[in-house]
Structure formats: structure tokens, C-alpha cells
Amino acid sequence: MDSCLEGAASKCLMVLEKILTSPALSRDQIAGDLGLNRSAVYRAIKILAAKGYVRPTLCGTRYRITERAETVFSAVSVAHENADDIALAILEAAKRFSIHADIAMVEGPGTICDFETTDRLRALCTQPLSMAWSSLAHAALAHMSSNQRQRHIQSYLFRANRAEKTEMMSAHFIERLDEYAEQGGVLEPCSSGISQALINRVTGEVVGAVRFRHYANANRSCAGCSVCNVSRQISDAGVLQVTGFRQSSSNSMCSAIARIAEK
Numbered sequence: 717m718d719s720c721l722e723g724a725a726s727k728c729l730m731v732l733e734k735i736l737t738s739p740a741l742s743r744d745q746i747a748g749d750l751g752l753n754r755s756a757v758y759r760a761i762k763i764l765a766a767k768g769y770v771r772p773t774l775c776g777t778r779y780r781i782t783e784r785a786e787t788v789f790s791a792v793s794v795a796h797e798n799a800d801d802i803a804l805a806i807l808e809a810a811k812r813f814s815i816h817a818d819i820a821m822v823e824g825p826g827t828i829c830d831f832e833t834t835d836r837l838r839a840l841c842t843q844p845l846s847m848a849w850s851s852l853a854h855a856a857l858a859h860m861s862s863n864q865r866q867r868h869i870q871s872y873l874f875r876a877n878r879a880e881k882t883e884m885m886s887a888h889f890i891e892r893l894d895e896y897a898e899q900g901g902v903l904e905p906c907s908s909g910i911s912q913a914l915i916n917r918v919t920g921e922v923v924g925a926v927r928f929r930h931y932a933n934a935n936r937s938c939a940g941c942s943v944c945n946v947s948r949q950i951s952d953a954g955v956l957q958v959t960g961f962r963q964s965s966s967n968s969m970c971s972a973i974a975r976i977a978e979k
Contacts, residue, residue: 724759727752731760732769732785739780740773740832740840774807774817774834802914803832806926810834814930816909820845820852821924826871828853831924847872848880848889851902851911855925858896859913864922865893904929 810817819831830840901912909929
């Protein structure tokens with residue numbers, strides 16, 4: 717093999733493996749970790765993206781592997797079989813209505829992790845989300861069946877700290893999850909947004925959660941309307957069901973978000 721081609725192939729594999737083991741890194745981070753120059757990393761990512769092995773994350777500045785790369789690395793871990801479709805559907809809807817979206821996926825018993833975000837300024841958490849405090853985790857847990865929810869909570873409690881255990885074992889914790897399920901999501905006054913569960917239409921399984929929130933410089937008076945619209949569009953796209961917006965609570969939730977946004 718020509719030495720230039722061999723070098724290019726080697727760099728592509730190095731970059732692909734780095735993205736596999738450390739998803740959602742920027743080009744600069746990849747270059748720094750691998751000791752390659754930025755132009756070499758740029759060319760490698762361009763080649764891998766053209767072949768369908770990597771794609772930019774929702775914020776457009778970081779990268780992760782695609783499902784197609786599973787045929788190359790048998791140890792690949794994709795949070796959900798439709799993870800790429802889910803991310804792209806949410807990105808399209810979020811862009812249309814000028815709303816940020818933060819996605820978390822269920823990756824195992826007691827493990828709900830940050831997956832992607834459209835916000836370039838928000839760093840993804842490298843550790844599983846706290847089931848005691850995270851609104852994304854609460855939205856997912858709220859819409860699970862009683863048995864599924866209990867399995868996740870019990871699994872998480874094995875590694876929870878004392879404060880988390882106290883919170884999750886209290887009576888009001890389950891009561892609050894039931895309230896979130898009834899209203900269709902978790903309202904967040906600090907961001908004028910809402911976290912909702914992502915549900916597989918075929919199996920009815922909760923596969924993750926998404927938080928919709930307005931841009932920092934957006935017109936807050938229209939935030940409630942935009943969050944409702946983006947959720948409806950994703951549900952109508954048929955990839956998955958976003959909770960709450962096919963229920964009678966839909967209009968009241970939009971009004972509640974709008975009231976929060978006006979404060």
C-alpha cells in the first residue's frame with residue numbers, strides 16, 4: 717500500500733476508535749488526545765462522515781459514531797437501535813422552532829445518560845444522570861411501568877450517595893413521579909422548558925427523555941408555544957412518541973410553560 721494512503725487509513729482508524737470510546741468530542745479535543753494536527757483530524761472525519769461511520773452531534777461541533785459503525789467495531793454501544801433517527805428528528809424540530817433540545821437515553825438498569833444536546837455551551841455529563849435530582853431522569857422514570865421503574869430505582873440505589881438514597885426512598889419521590897406522569901412531563905421554571913419521556917411506539921418502552929428549552933436570548937413570551945409545537949412535530953414524525961402532547965393535559969402544559977417564561 718502507498719505510504720500516504722496507509723498513513724491516511726491509519727489516522728482514520730485512530731479517529732474512529734477515539735470517537736467510539738469517547739463520544740461527543742470536538743475536532744480539537746480529538747487532535748489533542750491523539751497527538752495529530754487539526755487538518756489531519758478534519759480530513760479523517762470528512763472521510764468517515766462521507767462513508768457513514770461518524771456524524772456531527774446536534775450542536776454541530778462534536779462527533780459520534782453511527783449505527784453503521786457497529787459492523788466495524790463489535791464492541792460498539794448504541795443507546796437505542798433508532799438513536800440516529802431520534803437525534804435527527806429532534807434536531808430538525810428544534811431548529812424549526814428555535815428551541816434547544818437535550819437528549820438522555822436509557823442505557824441499562826439504573827443508568828440514564830446524557831446523549832446529545834443542541835446547545836454548544838452545555839457540556840454533556842460523562843456520568844449517569846442522578847435519578848434523585850435530574851429532571852430528564854424523572855421524566856423517563858415517570859412514564860415507565862411500575863415494575864420497570866422499580867428495577868431502575870433499585871439498580872441505581874446500589875451506587876447512590878446518602879442524599880440520593882434519602883430522597884429516592886421517601887414517599888414524596890414516587891408521588892412526584894406519578895404527578896409528572898399525569899401532567900405529561902416535568903416543568904422547569906429555571907429554563908422555561910419541559911422534560912418529557914421518549915417512548916418506542918411499537919414496544920411502548922421508555923427509551924430516554926428529552927428536555928426542550930428556549931434559547932438564552934429568545935423571546936420568552938413565545939417559549940411555551942414553541943416547546944409545545946416542537947414536541948408535537950416529533951410525535952407526528954412517527955419515529956417515537958413524546959409524552960404529554962396526545963393527552964388532554966396538552967393545552968394546560970403549554971399555558972404553564974408560557975406563564976413560567978413570562979416571569
